[in-house]
Amino acid sequence: xxxxxRSVIVEEKHxxxxxxxxxxxxxxxxxxxxxxxxAELRLENATLRENNKELNAQLQRLRAERVxxxxxxxxxxxxxxxxxxxxxxxxxxxxxxxxxxxxxxGMNAKAALGAGWIAVIHPDDIAPSLKRWKDLMSxxxxxxxxxxxxxxxxxxxxxxFLVRACALRDQSGAIRSWYGTNIDIHDRxxxxxxxxxxxxxxxxxxxxxxxxxxxxxxxxxxxxxxxxFYRILDLELGTxxxxxxxxxxxxxxxxxxxxxxxxxxxxxxxEHENRLIMADGSEKVVLVKISRTDSADGTFEYHxxxxxxxxxxxxxxxxxxxxxxxxxxxxxxxxxxxxxxxxHEVSQPLLGIMANAELSIxxxxxxxxxxxxxxxxxxxxxxxxNRASEIVRRLRDLYSDREPTHEAFDLNEALIEVLELSRFDxxxxxxxxxxxxxxxxxxxxxxxxxIQQVVLNLLRNAIESIASNPGSxxxxxxxxYKGEDRISLTLEDSGAGFQPEQSRxxxxxxxxxxxxxxxxxxxxxxxxxxxxxxILWARNNDRGGATFGxxxxxxxxxxxxxxxx
Numbered sequence: 001x002x003x004x005x006r007s008v009i010v011e012e013k014h015x016x017x018x019x020x021x022x023x024x025x026x027x028x029x030x031x032x033x034x035x036x037x038x039a040e041l042r043l044e045n046a047t048l049r050e051n052n053k054e055l056n057a058q059l060q061r062l063r064a065e066r067v068x069x070x071x072x073x074x075x076x077x078x079x080x081x082x083x084x085x086x087x088x089x090x091x092x093x094x095x096x097x098x099x100x101x102x103x104x105x106g107m108n109a110k111a112a113l114g115a116g117w118i119a120v121i122h123p124d125d126i127a128p129s130l131k132r133w134k135d136l137m138s139x140x141x142x143x144x145x146x147x148x149x150x151x152x153x154x155x156x157x158x159x160x161f162l163v164r165a166c167a168l169r170d171q172s173g174a175i176r177s178w179y180g181t182n183i184d185i186h187d188r189x190x191x192x193x194x195x196x197x198x199x200x201x202x203x204x205x206x207x208x209x210x211x212x213x214x215x216x217x218x219x220x221x222x223x224x225x226x227x228x229f230y231r232i233l234d235l236e237l238g239t240x241x242x243x244x245x246x247x248x249x250x251x252x253x254x255x256x257x258x259x260x261x262x263x264x265x266x267x268x269x270x271e272h273e274n275r276l277i278m279a280d281g282s283e284k285v286v287l288v289k290i291s292r293t294d295s296a297d298g299t300f301e302y303h304x305x306x307x308x309x310x311x312x313x314x315x316x317x318x319x320x321x322x323x324x325x326x327x328x329x330x331x332x333x334x335x336x337x338x339x340x341x342x343x344h345e346v347s348q349p350l351l352g353i354m355a356n357a358e359l360s361i362x363x364x365x366x367x368x369x370x371x372x373x374x375x376x377x378x379x380x381x382x383x384x385x386n387r388a389s390e391i392v393r394r395l396r397d398l399y400s401d402r403e404p405t406h407e408a409f410d411l412n413e414a415l416i417e418v419l420e421l422s423r424f425d426x427x428x429x430x431x432x433x434x435x436x437x438x439x440x441x442x443x444x445x446x447x448x449x450x451i452q453q454v455v456l457n458l459l460r461n462a463i464e465s466i467a468s469n470p471g472s473x474x475x476x477x478x479x480x481y482k483g484e485d486r487i488s489l490t491l492e493d494s495g496a497g498f499q500p501e502q503s504r505x506x507x508x509x510x511x512x513x514x515x516x517x518x519x520x521x522x523x524x525x526x527x528x529x530x531x532x533x534x535i536l537w538a539r540n541n542d543r544g545g546a547t548f549g550x551x552x553x554x555x556x557x558x559x560x561x562x563x564x565x
Contacts, residue, residue, distance in 0.1 A: 465495025
């Protein structure tokens with residue numbers, strides 16, 4: 001469209017508008033412009049207004065087309081995202097739900113918009129989620145918030161979602177709308193729940209067993225510790241646990257062991273006991289076990305467990321004391337049963353001393369004095385006195401209440417001494433003893449007197465069994481053997497033996513087949529043998545009686561004993 005003295009060019013090509021209105025002085029016709037009359041001026045203005053109106057219409061159409069294009073593109077992006085998208089008005093009423101949201105819940109937009117979406121929330125989550133939503137809107141200053149709720153799927157199954165809401169504000173700060181996303185976190189939630197259950201189960205097991213766990217590497221300053229670890233060391237929960245803080249709890253005698261973990265890394269599993277000093281001065285005994293895990297980058301990490309064994313250690317000490325007390329009681333009972341044998345053993349050398357003393361007096365009173373005969377009599381007095389002294393010493397060692405000793409001794413020699421103490425009882429019952437002692441017998445290590453107490457108890461049981469079975473052949477066979485790293489002793493009698501149903505109870509405390517027995521002899525004997533890393537056993541033999549035996553560790557350097565037969 002062209003007007004005289006003015007030019008307006010409107011060109012529309014490919015939805016693009018190019019307008020120009022060049023009225024500069026240089027482009028005017030060189031002829032002198034004629035002034036416009038009022039009618040022409042009104043016509044010119046009307047033409048310009050019409051052109052501007054048409055131009056604005058075209059611009060609005062382009063803008064609408066572009067908005068529609070961008071909107072379609074945005075919706076395609078929103079609906080292709082693996083999340084549920086929504087928007088709401090400032091008052092919280094939902095005004096948009098993505099196709100994924102509607103497809104997932106199975107609701108239609110008409111039912112879900114506004115407040116209809118509440119229908120798909122798990123009943124237990126409605127109240128807390130609505131409160132969170134209302135608090136967010138009432139605050140007015142919050143920019144975003146999130147909450148975890150369960151949404152009902154179209155098949156009726158509830159799954160956990162993380163719901164995030166973000167406010168869109170205008171230049172004045174007022175909220176224009178809310179935009180939000182729902183992200184499926186159900187699988188993650190299940191894993192987290194399983195981890196929590198495992199941690200709770202582990203924590204309960206550690207509390208029940210008084211066992212704490214920890215991990216540490218030399219690149220770390222603090223240990224990673226369980227709650228039970230804190231409790232065992234009597235530390236405030238959450239306090240950083242450093243090596244120095246642990247050393248402050250460890251007894252001075254055990255600090256070197258702990259420091260060696262830092263200065264000399266372990267290559268295999270380390271297990272040891274240690275003592276802790278609590279803040280109130282009390283002591284704990286702990287068992288520590290540590291293993292090492294190597295990484296591909298050359299670093300390594302320690303993983304360990306610490307168990308509070310204070311109660312167990314006290315129980316073991318109390319049990320050891322109780323066993324010692326029972327052993328003393330058993331020795332005292334045996335001593336009472338052997339009173340006649342003791343009296344006989346001691347009376348024999350005393351009678352000899354008296355007889356030789358009278359003979360010495362008679363010899364010395366003669367004139368001339370037979371000095372040689374008197375000397376011989378005095379020599380016999382000394383011999384019998386030494387014999388009585390030796391018997392008293394053996395009895396004192398056997399029945400005294402003393403601390404156990406640990407030393408190497410010869411089992412054959414210890415056995416012979418026990419047989420000497422029991423000689424009177426064996427003679428009284430007419431029992432013969434067949435001794436077959438190994439000439440290559442080595443030494444064992446332990447408490448000689450305690451092992452003699454075991455042998456004496458087995459021997460007295462055999463004597464009493466034979467005495468209660470008059471029709472049997474009255475004999476006892478005692479053998480000793482030397483193995484590669486063990487030495488053994490067996491004692492076989494010709495008594496009545498024991499019933500098969502009694503075999504499981506023979507070594508139980510207070511079980512006895514004797515009318516007046518205490519039931520402690522075999523129980524104490526087993527405790528003694530096991531404390532010496534040995535085994536005590538029993539079985540019936542072909543002679544109708546019982547065979548008892550035990551074995552003990554042999555010491556490294558054997559000692560040849562004097563065989564006796």
